[in-house]
Amino acid sequence: MKxxxxxxxxxxxxxxKGENSFIEVRALMKDKGINAIPIISxxxxxxxxxxxxxxxxxxxDMNKDVQxxxxxxxxxTSSRVQ
Structure with a gap:
């Protein structure tokens, strides 16, 4: 089974989107109960x-202490996205 x-x-x-606030996206992830979000343009x-x-x-990424x-x-993380 695959x-x-x-x-x-x-x-x-x-x-x-990349310009979205880190704090807002962290709250969104917590609210939706998700572990990752693709960043788009x-x-x-x-x-x-x-x-x-x-x-x-x-x-x-979201557990980092930021301004x-x-x-x-x-x-x-963008280095491996293609």
Whole structure:
């Protein structure tokens, strides 16, 4: 029996943008009971808007001690997202 990612995902997928506040996203994760959120942006092509995954934040990232002005982009993992 294969275990697939869809077996662990919740729907609808909750996302955040890099400029979102770290504190707000941490509260959202706690409120929704989720362990990770994809960080997205949208292409700037007016005729063909496309969502792009730029990174991910998880509970380890959210446990960091940060300043109030910290954004999700400041703490997200992006090096392995392709």
């Amino acid at each position: 275990i697939q990612v869809k077996d662990f995902m919740s729907a609808p997928v909750i996302t955040a 949208y292409s700037k092509d007016i005729l063909d808007t496309e969502m792009i995954i730029r990174g991910i934040v998880n509970t380890t 109030e002005s910290t954004t999700v982009e400041d703490v997200m």
